[in-house]
Structure formats: C-alpha cells, structure tokens
Amino acid sequence: MSQNSATQQIYLETIAAAGKRAPAGMPAWISELQARAASRFAEVGFPAAQQEEWKYTDVGPIARAGFTPAPKGLNGVDITGLEGFLFEDLSCHRLVFVNGYYAPALSQLGGLPAGVTVSGLADALSERPETLEAYLGRCLPDASHGFTALNSALLADGAFVHLSRGVSLEQPIHILYVTTDEAEAMLMQPRNLIVAEPGSQATLIEHYVANGEAAYWTNTLTEVVAEVSASVTHYRLQEEGPRAFHVGGLHVNLDRDSRFTSHGIDLGGRLVRNDLRSVLDAEGAECHLNGLSVLGGRQHVDNHTHIDHASPRGTSREFYKGILDGRARGVFHGRIVVHPHAQHSDAEQLNHNLLLSRDAEADSKPQLEIYADDVKCSHGATVGQLDADALFYLRSRAMDEAAARDLLTYAFARDVLQRIGLEPVRLQLERRLARGLLHGRDTKELELA
Amino acid sequence: MATADQKIDALIKRDYQAGFVTELEADAVPAGLDEGTIRVISAKKNEPAFMLAWRLRAYRHWLTMTTPQWAHVHYPPIDYQDIVYYSAPKSGKDGPTSLDEVDPKLLETYEKLGIPLKEQEMLAGVAVDAVFDSVSVATTFKEKLGELGIVFCSFSEAVREHPALVEQYLGSVVPHTDNFYAALNSAVFSDGSFVYVPKGVRCPMELSTYFRINASNTGQFERTLIIAEEGAYVSYLEGCTAPMRDENQLHAAVVELVALKDAQIKYSTVQNWYPGDEEGRGGIYNFVTKRGACRGANAKISWTQVETGSAITWKYPSVILEADNSVGEFYSVALTNNRQQADTGTKMVHIGSNTRSTIISKGISAGRGQNTYRGLVKILKGAENARNYTQCDSLLMGDQCGAHTFPYIEVKNPTAKVEHEATTSKISEDQLFYLIQRGLSAEDAVSMIVNGFCKAVFKELPMEFAVEAQKLLGISLEGAVG
Numbered sequence: 058m059s060q061n062s063a064t065q066q067i068y069l070e071t072i073a074a075a076g077k078r079a080p081a082g083m084p085a086w087i088s089e090l091q092a093r094a095a096s097r098f099a100e101v102g103f104p105a106a107q108q109e110e111w112k113y114t115d116v117g118p119i120a121r122a123g124f125t126p127a128p129k130g131l132n133g134v135d136i137t138g139l140e141g142f143l144f145e146d147l148s149c150h151r152l153v154f155v156n157g158y159y160a161p162a163l164s165q166l167g168g169l170p171a172g173v174t175v176s177g178l179a180d181a182l183s184e185r186p187e188t189l190e191a192y193l194g195r196c197l198p199d200a201s202h203g204f205t206a207l208n209s210a211l212l213a214d215g216a217f218v219h220l221s222r223g224v225s226l227e228q229p230i231h232i233l234y235v236t237t238d239e240a241e242a243m244l245m246q247p248r249n250l251i252v253a254e255p256g257s258q259a260t261l262i263e264h265y266v267a268n269g270e271a272a273y274w275t276n277t278l279t280e281v282v283a284e285v286s287a288s289v290t291h292y293r294l295q296e297e298g299p300r301a302f303h304v305g306g307l308h309v310n311l312d313r314d315s316r317f318t319s320h321g322i323d324l325g326g327r328l329v330r331n332d333l334r335s336v337l338d339a340e341g342a343e344c345h346l347n348g349l350s351v352l353g354g355r356q357h358v359d360n361h362t363h364i365d366h367a368s369p370r371g372t373s374r375e376f377y378k379g380i381l382d383g384r385a386r387g388v389f390h391g392r393i394v395v396h397p398h399a400q401h402s403d404a405e406q407l408n409h410n411l412l413l414s415r416d417a418e419a420d421s422k423p424q425l426e427i428y429a430d431d432v433k434c435s436h437g438a439t440v441g442q443l444d445a446d447a448l449f450y451l452r453s454r455a456m457d458e459a460a461a462r463d464l465l466t467y468a469f470a471r472d473v474l475q476r477i478g479l480e481p482v483r484l485q486l487e488r489r490l491a492r493g494l495l496h497g498r499d500t501k502e503l504e505l506a
Numbered sequence: 507m508a509t510a511d512q513k514i515d516a517l518i519k520r521d522y523q524a525g526f527v528t529e530l531e532a533d534a535v536p537a538g539l540d541e542g543t544i545r546v547i548s549a550k551k552n553e554p555a556f557m558l559a560w561r562l563r564a565y566r567h568w569l570t571m572t573t574p575q576w577a578h579v580h581y582p583p584i585d586y587q588d589i590v591y592y593s594a595p596k597s598g599k600d601g602p603t604s605l606d607e608v609d610p611k612l613l614e615t616y617e618k619l620g621i622p623l624k625e626q627e628m629l630a631g632v633a634v635d636a637v638f639d640s641v642s643v644a645t646t647f648k649e650k651l652g653e654l655g656i657v658f659c660s661f662s663e664a665v666r667e668h669p670a671l672v673e674q675y676l677g678s679v680v681p682h683t684d685n686f687y688a689a690l691n692s693a694v695f696s697d698g699s700f701v702y703v704p705k706g707v708r709c710p711m712e713l714s715t716y717f718r719i720n721a722s723n724t725g726q727f728e729r730t731l732i733i734a735e736e737g738a739y740v741s742y743l744e745g746c747t748a749p750m751r752d753e754n755q756l757h758a759a760v761v762e763l764v765a766l767k768d769a770q771i772k773y774s775t776v777q778n779w780y781p782g783d784e785e786g787r788g789g790i791y792n793f794v795t796k797r798g799a800c801r802g803a804n805a806k807i808s809w810t811q812v813e814t815g816s817a818i819t820w821k822y823p824s825v826i827l828e829a830d831n832s833v834g835e836f837y838s839v840a841l842t843n844n845r846q847q848a849d850t851g852t853k854m855v856h857i858g859s860n861t862r863s864t865i866i867s868k869g870i871s872a873g874r875g876q877n878t879y880r881g882l883v884k885i886l887k888g889a890e891n892a893r894n895y896t897q898c899d900s901l902l903m904g905d906q907c908g909a910h911t912f913p914y915i916e917v918k919n920p921t922a923k924v925e926h927e928a929t930t931s932k933i934s935e936d937q938l939f940y941l942i943q944r945g946l947s948a949e950d951a952v953s954m955i956v957n958g959f960c961k962a963v964f965k966e967l968p969m970e971f972a973v974e975a976q977k978l979l980g981i982s983l984e985g986a987v988g
Contacts, residue, residue, distance in 0.1 A: 109576055113916075397906065412920035415887070421915040426578075427930050430902035434930040440885075440917040441924065 064123045065102040069095065071126060072210045084186045087212070090194050094209030101203045110202070113388040113420045114330055114359040119302050124244035124274045126211060127156040134235055134268060136163055142233055142266045147481035149231045149262075150175060156236055157245035157275075158214050172221030173259075175230060178248055181217040188219060192252050196280040196308035198334065204304045205332075208246055208278040215248035215277075220257035220287070229260035229290075229479060234277070236298065238269030249279040253287035253315075260290040262482065267298030267325070274302040281307070283315035285339075290318045292482065297325040299354070309335040311342035311371075320477055322486060323350040323358045324493075334363040337371035337399075348377035349473040351490060352385035352417075359388035366395040366402040366432075375406040378473050380466060380494075381417035391436065392424040399429050406436040411443070411469050443469075467494045534593035539586055541565060544693055547592050551662045551696070554669050564682035564692030571686045577849040578878040578910055579818050581754070581791065589756060591694045591727070651709070656740075657702040658713055661729055664700035671702055675733055679762040679799045679826070687758040687820075688795040691727045695760065698728035703738035703769075712968050714743040730761040734769035736802060741772040743971055754782075754817060759794045767802025767829070772810070774967050775823075776975055779815035781982075784873075786845030789817025796823035800832030800858075808835040809852065810966045812975040814982040817846060822880065824853035827861035827889075834863040837963040839975070841982050842875025842907070851881035851912075856889040856922070865896040868960050871907035872983055878910040885922040892919065898928040901959050903983070953980045 072095045076088070103120035104111040134155050143151075152175060153163035159177025166175055174181070181189055197205060216232045234247055253259060265275060275297060283289050289309075297303045303326045309317050323329055335344045350358045364373045379387035389408045410419035423436040443465045451461035470490050477483040535546050544565055548558040573583070651658050657668060665672050682692035699715045715730070734740055757779065763771050773796075782789025792815075798807035809823040825834030836852040854863035869877040879898045900909035911928045933955050941951035957964070957976055964972045 400905070410917070412917060412922070415920055417920065418916070418918045420917075421913075421926075423911070423913060423926065423928070425911040425928060425930060426908070427900070427902070427910060428908045430905045430907065430932045432902075432930060432932075436911070436926075436928050438913065438915055438926040439924060440915060440922060442920055 062102060064120055065098070067123050068207060069099055072098070075126065075211055075213075083182070084190070086190050087182065087186075091210050091212060094206045094212075097201065098203055098206035098210055101206065103203045110361065110390070113386075113390075114328075114357065116304075116328070116330070118328055119274055119304070122242070122274070124242055126213075127158075127240055127243040127245055127273075129158045130156075134160070134163065134237060138268060139163060139233065139235065142235065142264065144231070144481045144485050147229070147231070147479065149229045152177075152216050152230065152232045154214070154216070154232070154234045154247055156240050156243065157234070157247050159216075170224060170226065172224040173226055174217065174219040176217050178215040178217045178250060179213060188252070189217070189250065192280070192282055193250055194280070196282060196310045196336075198308075202332075204276055204330075205278060205306050208248055208276050208306070211246050212248050213246060215250070217249070218251045218259065218261065220253045220259055222254040223256040224254075225257065226259040229262055231262045231264060234263070234265045234275070236265075236267045236269075236271065236273055236275065236301070238271050240273040241271040243271075243273050245273060245275045245277070247275070247277045249277070251279065251281045251289065251291075253281075253283045253289050255285040255287060258288045260292075260479065262292040262294065262479075264292075264294045264296070265303065265325075266296050267301060270298050270300055272300035272302075272327075273298070274304070276304045278306040279308070281309040281317065283310065283317055284312045286314045287312070288316040290478065291320070292477075292479075293319065293321045293331070294482075294486075295321075295323045295325055295329060295331075297329070299325065299327060301326050303329045305329075305331045307331070307333045309333075309344070311335065311337050311339070311344060313339035314341040316343040318345040319347065321346070321348040321360065323348075323352070323360070324489070326358065327356060329356070329358040330361070331359070332361045332363070334365070335373070336365040336367055337373065339368050340370045342368065342371050344371070344373045346373070346375045346377070347473055347476045349470060350379045350381075350387050351470060351493065352379070352381050352387060353383040354385065355383070356385045357388075358386075359390070361390045361392075363392045364394070364404065366393070366399040366404060369399055370401045371399065371403070373404045373406075376473065376476070377408045378469065379408075379410040379419060380413065380470055381410065381419055382413040384414070384416040386418045386420070388420045389438075390422040390424070393426070393434065393436070395427045395429050395432050395434060397428045400431045402429065402432045402434070404432070404434045408436075408438045409469075410440045411466065412440060413442075413466065463494055467491060470494065534590050537588055537590045539589070539591055539694065543591055547694060547696060550592065551665070553662075553665055556669070556673055557665055560677065560682065561693050564689050565694075567683050568686070568689035568693055571689055573686055577820050577880070578876065578912070579820060579847040579849050581818055581847075584756060584791070586690070592696050654707050654710070655704040656707060656709055657700065659700055661695070661698040661700050661731065664731070668700070668702065671733065672700070672731070675731055675762065675764055677762075679764060679797050680760050680795050685795060687793040688760050691729060691758045691760045691795070695727040695729040698730045698759070700730070701732040701740060701742060703734045703740045705735040706737040707735075708738070709740040712741045712743055714745070726755075726757045726759070728759045730759070732762070732771055732773070733764045734766065734771050736767045737769060738766075739770045741968060742774070743968060744773070744775045745778070754789055754791055756791045757793070757816075759796075761794070761796040761823075763798030763807055765798065765800050765802065765805035765807050765832075768804045769802065770806045770808075771798060772808045773798070773823070774971055775809075775811040775813075776971055776978065777811065777813045777815050777819070778978055781815050781844065781846050782817040784844045786817065789846070790815065792816035792819045792821060794821040796821065797826065797853075798824070798834070799826045800829050800834065802832075803829045803858075804831045805829055806833040806835075808837075808966070810837040810963065811839070811850075812963070812967070812978065813838070813840040813848060813850060814978050816848070819846075819848040819850050821850045822852055824855070825863065826855045826857065827863065828857045830858040831860045832858055833861070835966075836863075836865045836867070837966045838867045839870070839960045839963045839979070840867070840877055840879075841870045841872070841979060842877045843872040843982055845874050847876045849878040849880055851879045853882040854884070854894060855882075856885045856892040856894070859888070859890040860892070861889055862893045863895075865894070865898075866962050867896075867898045868963055869898070869900040869909055870903070870956065870959070870983075871900065871909045872903040874906045876908040876910070878912060879928075880912040880914075882914040882916070883924055883926070885917045885919050885924065887918045889919050890921050892922045894922075894924045896926040898926075899959070900928070900930040901956070902930065902932045949980075952983070956983065
C-alpha cells in the first residue's frame with residue numbers, strides 16, 4: 058500500500074505539472090473537470106485487491122511501475138508502418154493516434170457527410186468547446202475508480218465524433234491507437250467522446266495495437282452518448298503488445314429507444330482490465346454486449362460489465378466467452394441492476410469459458426440485482442472443456458486429436474465472431490484466430506463457410 | 507384481480523405465531539464483553555483448561571477484526587458491549603437428568619412451538635436436544651442412542667464427557683480466525699449440540715435440536731459439532747424460533763460437520779426466528795457460519811435449509827470437498843417479506859478428484875424484502891474431473907422487493923465442469939387466474955404456486971419437516987401478493 062501511495066504521489070505531481078503546461082486558451086470548465094478528477098484520484102488512488110470489484114485482478118504491477126505520460130510526436134510511424142493494422146477491403150474513415158496523440162497526417166477523414174464531425178479531442182476542445190462542455194464527463198459515475206479519475210485529470214487528446222440529428226454514417230470510423238517502441242515505461246491516455254444526436258447512426262472501431270514490444274500502459278476512456286432513437290455500434294479490438302498494460306473504460310448513456318451494440322475482443326496485453334458500463338436511461342433502450350478473450354502465456358484479462366436498467370422496457374443481451382491457455386487467467390464480472398420502477402426490463406447474460414491448460418484459470422461472477430418485479434432476467438455461466446462427444450466424432454472422421462481440439466476451440470470462439478456485422482473485420486479476426494488456434498492448419502474451407 | 511389480491515392479503519396477513527415470551531427466572535451474566543465475561547462463562551460451565559485457552563485466543567483475535575461489509579444487507583452497527591452473552595433458565599440444581607426434572611414452564615414453551623418432547627419421545631421417534639437461550643435443556647432418547655455408541659448431547663456435556671473428541675475436532679472446520687462472527691462465537695459460545703456417530707453405525711432416527719431465544723437483549727451463540735466416523739450416517743434437524751421484541755437480537759452460531767470415509771451427514775434447518783414487524787422493527791440478526799468437511803473418500807454432506815425468519819440472515823452453509831469422490835449438496839429456500847433481508851448461499855470448495863456438488867437455491871421476495879443468493883464454487887488445481895451444477899431461481903411478489911444473485915466461480919483445473927444458471931420471475935396473473943377459476947381460493951392458489959416453486963428443495967427435507975416448512979412458508983408470506 059505504501060508503495061502504491063508513493064507512486065500515487067508521483068502521478069499527482071505529474072498532474073500538477075501538466076496543469077501548468079496547459080495551453081492558455083483552455084476553457085475554465087476543463088481545468089475544473091481536471092481538478093475535480095485530480096482530487097478524486099488523490100482520494101482513492103489505485104484500486105486495492107481487497108475491494109470487491111478488484112478481487113480477481115491485482116493492479117499492483119501498474120500501480121508500482123510509475124509510468125510517465127508519453128510526449129507528443131510521431132516517433133517515426135509512417136503510413137506504411139500502419140498497413141499491418143488496417144482491415145482489408147474495409148472502406149472506412151480513419152483516425153490514427155500515435156502514443157495517445159492525434160496524428161492528422163496518418164488519418165483519413167475525406168468524404169464525411171454533412172452533420173458529422175470527426176476530429177482529435179484536443180482540436181475539438183479549441184474549436185467547439187460548447188459542444189464538449191455539454192457532454193464530456195457526463196456519462197461517468199460519481200464514484201469513479203482511480204483509473205477513470207487519472208484519465209480525466211490528465212485529459213489531453215483522443216477521438217471526438219459528433220453525429221447531428223438524423224445523420225446516418227455509412228462507412229465505419231476506424232480509430233487506430235498505435236503505440237511505438239519508444240513508449241517503454243510510458244502512459245498513453247486517450248480520451249474519446251462519441252455523441253449521437255437523435256436518430257443518428259454510426260459504427261466505430263476502437264483498435265489498440267503496438268508497433269514493437271515495449272512495456273507501456275494504456276489508460277483509455279470512452280464516453281458514448283446515444284440520444285433518442287440513435288444507434289451506435291462500437292468495436293473494441295485490443296491487440297496491445299505482449300508486455301503492455303491496458304485499462305479501458307467504456308461508459309454509455311442510452312436515451313429513449315436508442316440502441317448500443319458492443320463487440321469487445323481481447324487478444325493482446327499482459328494485464329488488461331476493461332470496465333463497460335451502460336445505463337439504459339429512458340424507456341425502450343437496447344444494449345447488446347458481445348465479448349471474446351483468447352489468451353495464453355501469462356496474460357490476464359478482466360472484463361467488468363455493468364448494465365443499469367434505470368428505466369422501464371429496456372432490453373439487454375450479453376454474451377461473453379473466454380478461451381484460456383498457458384498460464385492465462387480470464388475474469389468476467391457481469392453486473393445487471395434493474396432499478397425500482399424499471400418494469401418490463403428484459404435482461405439476458407451468458408458467460409462461457411474454455412480452459413485448455415492445467416495452469417489456466419477462469420473466474421466468473423455473473424451478478425443480478427433486481428429491484429422490480431415484472432421483469433425477465435436470467436444469467437448463465439459455465440467453465441469447462443471441449444465436448445468429449447464432439448471430439449470423438451471428429452476423431453472418428455479420421456482427424457488427429459490435436460487438429461480436432463483446435464477445430465473445436467476455433468468453433469467456440471467463432472460463436473462470438475459471427476455476431477460481428479462488419480464482414481472485413483470479422484474475416485480478419487477469424488484469420489487471426491485461425492492462425493493462433495489452428496496452428497497454421499489449412500483454413501480455406503473454414504473461411505468459405 | 508384487485509379483489510382476489512385483497513383476499514390473499516387479508517388471509518395471509520398473520521402474526522408471527524411463535525412470538526410468545528416465557529416468564530422464567532434466568533441466570534445471566536451482565537451485558538458486556540471482556541476477558542472476564544469469557545472466564546465467567548467458562549467457569550459456569552466447568553470447562554477444562556484447553557477450552558478457556560481456546561476461547562481467549564478467539565477473543566483476542568476477534569478484537570483485531572472488523573465487521574464484514576460485503577454482504578448485501580443494511581443495519582445499524584451492533585454494540586457488542588450491550589449484549590448479554592450468557593443467559594440460562596434457573597432450574598434449581600446443576601441440570602436436569604431426565605425429562606421429569608425439566609421446568610414444566612419450559613416444556614410448555616416447547617409444546618406451544620409444537621414439539622412436545624414427551625410426545626416426540628414416544629411417538630415420533632425423534633431425539634430432541636432443545637436449546638433454550640444458551641443452555642441445552644433436555645436431551646431425549648439418549649439411552650437408546652447410547653446402545654449404538656452414538657453420542658448425542660449438549661455441547662457443554664460433550665466438553666465434560668468427551669473432551670478428547672471436542673479438542674480434536676473443535677475449530678477444525680471453522681477455525682476461530684475464520685470470520686468476525688465465528689471468532690465472536692468461538693469466544694463466547696454457551697451451548698449447542700454435539701453428535702458423534704461411530705464407525706459403521708447408521709443412526710436409526712433423525713436427531714433434532716430446537717433453538718429458542720427467550721430472554722431479551724440476549725445473544726445466542728450456539729455451537730454444533732457433528733462427527734460421522736467411517737461409514738456412518740446421520741440425519742440432523744434444526745429448528746429455530748424467538749419471541750417478538752422491538753429490539754434486535756443477535757444470533758451468531760457456528761456449525762461444524764466432519765464426515766470421514768464413506769460417511770454421510772444430512773443437515774436440515776427450518777429457521778423461523780422472529781423477523782421483526784412490518785416496519786422492520788425488531789427481529790433477529792442471524793449471522794451464522796456453517797461448514798462441513800468431507801475428510802474421507804466418498805463422504806457426503808448435504809445441507810437443506812428453509813429460511814423464513816430473521817430480520818437479517820447472513821449464512822453460507824458450505825462444504826469443503828477435501829477427499830476424492832466426495833459429494834456436497836446445498837438445497838435452500840429463503841423467503842424475505844416486509845423488510846427482511848437475506849444474504850445466503852453456499853461455498854463448495856473442490857479439492858479432491860471426482861468431487862461433485864449440487865446447489866439448488868430458491869429465493870422468494872415479498873413486500874420490501876431483499877433476498878440475495880451469494881455462492882462460491884471453487885475448483886482447485888488438484889481437483890480432477892470436478893463437477894458442479896448450480897441453479898438459482900428467484901420469485902418476486904410485489905414491486906418493492908428485490909432479488910439478487912451473486913455467484914462466484916473460480917476454476918483452476920481444466921477438467922472441471924461448472925454450470926450456473928439463474929432466473930428471476932414473478933407469479934403471473936395467468937397462473938393465479940387459472941387456479942382460482944378451478945375453484946381454489948386465492949390463498950391456496952398462491953401457496954400452491956410457491957410450493958411448486960420450492961418443490962425441488964422440500965423433497966430433500968425429512969417428512970415432518972417438509973410439512974412444517976410448507977406451513978411456515980404460507981404463514982410467512984403475509985401481504986405478499988398485492
């Protein structure tokens with residue numbers, strides 16, 4: 058604990074220093090927001106393992122390491138260096154961030170329809186502060202944990218997407234966060250704000266990748282505001298470097314008849330924690346959360362989801378799967394709260410885990426808190442291994458044991474991937490998984506299927 | 507439906523039926539807790555030195571602990587210096603040696619509760635160890651059990667007569683450091699039941715204890731220890747009541763079960779402590795630690811509980827499946843009405859290979875009741891082919907109650923198979939309408955639906971208990987449909 062408070066002190070000094078460096082034109086409300094967050098961070102610090110919400114994830118390695126905020130600069134990334142991270146055959150708008158800062162030279166924002174704003178958050182802060190003031194920080198819970206507070210306190214840049222009333226964005230927005238080799242021991246802090254005005258529609262892909270094997274820490278935070286009848290589809294593809302730490306927050310506020318779909322895919326990172334909180338704030342809101350973690354080595358991924366049915370007639374569907382090999386540990390904590398008066402809420406949650414190795418561990422904590430009576434709520438959680446009958450069937454078809462196991466594991470993962478609507482993204486993920494799970498076996502037939 | 511609902515309302519708005527107070531002279535130590543209190547309790551019970559040392563160790567550890575905050579229950583802080591830690595009915599001499607010597611007023615109390623000791627001794631064939639406030643009043647059927655080598659007596663008696671067994675097993679399942687309330691219990695426990703079933707013996711009758719808190723401001727801290735030697739079988743029943751009082755009373759019990767090779771222990775509870783009135787005044791705080799250990803291969807421990815009483819229930823009967831092929835079961839019906847709160851469930855810790863566990867939990871919330879299932883299924887690394895199945899269903903009656911499910915699943919072995927499912931629903935108007943139009947009264951209709959909901963658990967109870975449990979459920983559901 059003492060070591061934690063020591064690094065906490067270092068971060069507080071960093072926050073103070075950042076405050077002094079802040080550009081002169083910054084609106085006052087932003088410094089107030091940062092000051093509030095700084096005092097919140099000073100109060101709570103890093104979460105401790107004794108806290109119920111952090112029972113299975115020890116963030117000691119992050120708290121002790123003492124990362125420094127990454128400086129601005131391209132660090133030698135050019136467009137050719139990005140090719141490996143782009144999706145084949147996906148026509149999209151592209152926002153690129155290098156070490157947490159918007160890189161306009163690498164981004165591609167041509168052809169945006171009228172009524173759509175896509176930019177870096179720092180630019181948006183100087184260009185249209187009044188829009189940001191109305192939304193920034195509004196989705197966050199009052200009692201946020203230390204990581205959220207730290208992100209707000211050091212808020213500098215990120216993605217800003219604004220959809221005016223009734224606008225439907227055809228092409229998805231690919232938001233790529235590249236961390237370079239130079240980022241060893243550095244902290245990346247993207248802060249994203251997505252605002253969808255009534256009746257608008259968009260698809261976004263938050264994509265975290267590393268250009269090298271540095272040990273860095275990404276502490277990202279995204280707020281999504283979906284107003285009346287808006288529809289937002291959000292992808293979070295986490296392919297951080299093998300030594301990276303990743304803490305992600307996704308806070309969603311849903312207005313009447315709006316719809317939010319999330320696909321969270323975790324493949325990379327050494328220690329990862331994702332908090333997804335979705336508030337169904339008005340009647341008829343709908344929320345679909347899908348998740349997949351495919352882990353090996355000493356990876357640790359903790360997915361916390363929290364769905365608040367705060368109004369009547371909300372629907373939520375949650376489907377998370379984990380494949381754990383090596384010494385990996387997968388944690389799932391899904392909390393669904395149906396508030397008093399949120400009658401006719403309909404919530405369904407499923408979490409399935411596949412343990413492939415003797416040293417892997419799965420911890421699952423599905424949680425229902427129901428304070429209204431006329432509701433339909435269920436959850437299910439399983440931990441197990443491949444079905445013996447299915448294995449036998451494949452073996453009887455002359456497939457060797459290893460191949461049969463790989464194929465069934467792949468099928469287990471594909472259950473989640475099949476829910477992905479963007480075909481180029483789905484195919485790329487399937488290929489990537491096939492490479493990992495099928496050990497280079499011929500996957501042509503699988504791709505065709 | 508309004509008229510039908512009103513009818514149900516009136517029909518089942520009944521008072522707590524075990525809420526009478528028996529006027530008895532009691533031998534009690536003054537309220538408050540320090541080492542002196544513990545020495546007095548130990549001295550009053552003529553305990554050997556090891557017991558006092560153990561109590562003091564537990565007390566000193568308790569001082570370092572803080573009240574657990576994680577449970578989904580809310581109550582004002584308890585003043586532990588305001589509790590009477592020992593209260594015994596003054597029955598003249600050292601203790602009754604047969605039923606005839608028991609204070610007739612006490613026997614009357616039990617008759618009101620529906621367990622006439624004499625009748626039971628003769629007709630029902632149930633051996634009863636009745637615990638009144640803190641001491642064991644009488645134990646029936648002792649002789650008959652003695653012939654088989656079965657020891658069934660009060661805990662104080664066991665400490666005097668079988669100190670070796672007590673010293674060996676006391677605290678071996680629930681150590682005095684386990685949790686706040688278990689530590690408190692270890693320091694101040696006054697009595698309880700002790701059962702020892704020797705090797706290869708099948709206990710021919712159901713053993714039963716009835717607990718009752720009578721004196722006001724009294725905490726009841728009983729301790730039960732059941733040991734089943736190799737190949738033994740025992741079925742144990744426990745029932746609880748308390749008089750109606752405005753203040754809250756604390757009940758912090760500890761139950762330890764030890765099942766050796768091929769042994770089977772079946773532990774059934776019907777808990778009907780005073781739940782407080784409609785506004786949540788008074789009632790028992792039932793903070794209980796119950797745990798069993800399967801210490802030998804093929805051992806089996808089965809918990810069945812029907813929890814209808816108490817203002818707050820905080821209770822997790824657990825099984826530590828240490829040995830290969832051992833089996834743990836947990837069947838529970840928990841009902842909360844008015845302002846009752848229950849945070850109950852189980853822990854199944856799989857350590858041995860081929861260990862199996864089943865959890866069936868049925869929660870019923872009515873009025874402003876808050877009902878939480880909290881359960882842990884933990885599969886350790888060495889537990890090959892472990893298997894768990896968990897089913898938690900909640901039934902909601904009324905729009906101000908709550909039903910919550912907090913399962914914890916931790917799996918460290920890839921051969922394990924763990925399944926958990928939970929549903930939440932309410933009694934539908936359609937179901938009610940169907941039964942009523944078939945000529946059933948509204949009350950019978952509700953009771954039929956609720957009993958159907960709980961059937962999977964009731965069928966695990968011994969017969970007499972199942973009948974009692976069904977009746978209890980009907981009584982407890984006052985004002986539930988509305």
